[in-house]
Amino acid sequence: MEYKELEKLALDTGFSYAAELDASTLELRQEVRDMCGANTCGMYGRNLACPPACGTLEECRKQVEGYGHGIIVQTVGDVEDSMDFEGMVETEQRHKKYFYEMTEKLRKACPDVLPLGSGCCTICKECAGPGAQCRFPEKRISSLEAYGIVVSDLCSRNGMKYYYGPQKIAYTSCFLLK
Numbered sequence: 324m325e326y327k328e329l330e331k332l333a334l335d336t337g338f339s340y341a342a343e344l345d346a347s348t349l350e351l352r353q354e355v356r357d358m359c360g361a362n363t364c365g366m367y368g369r370n371l372a373c374p375p376a377c378g379t380l381e382e383c384r385k386q387v388e389g390y391g392h393g394i395i396v397q398t399v400g401d402v403e404d405s406m407d408f409e410g411m412v413e414t415e416q417r418h419k420k421y422f423y424e425m426t427e428k429l430r431k432a433c434p435d436v437l438p439l440g441s442g443c444c445t446i447c448k449e450c451a452g453p454g455a456q457c458r459f460p461e462k463r464i465s466s467l468e469a470y471g472i473v474v475s476d477l478c479s480r481n482g483m484k485y486y487y488g489p490q491k492i493a494y495t496s497c498f499l500l501k
Contacts, residue, residue, distance in 0.1 A: 342483035351471035371452035372444035390499035418494035
């Protein structure tokens, strides 16, 4: 699928912005995985799409090999201030809705697409992990951070803004294609 088609699909799905992704700009870093290990989000070892269940950093590197291009997508929303949790959650929910919709559309057109989301997988209301197998492994989505990717670096390397000002919040994801 060509970039212009991807961009149109992304914007028609509802994302605020889209940018072409050069897969050679992906850098999977151990420091990011170490932040996951600190478990500040509470999902480390609990969500099967998060570390350590999503695989080692080396396994993630092997998975992204062979992908040459893709698209970065963002949903930008308004917040009153840095403590506006309600505004952040509302924007995150919209972003995930758009992301899952586009994932399904792309999986039909490009079965080898690798979607990398924002935050932990929320396909199931409650993850089966860590003591059980994923109920929907074909739908499971790992985050950019789970793959060791610094989102702000990925954006800047591909000509996309990351910060939109003090009363905005942006959620970023990507789709890798062969």
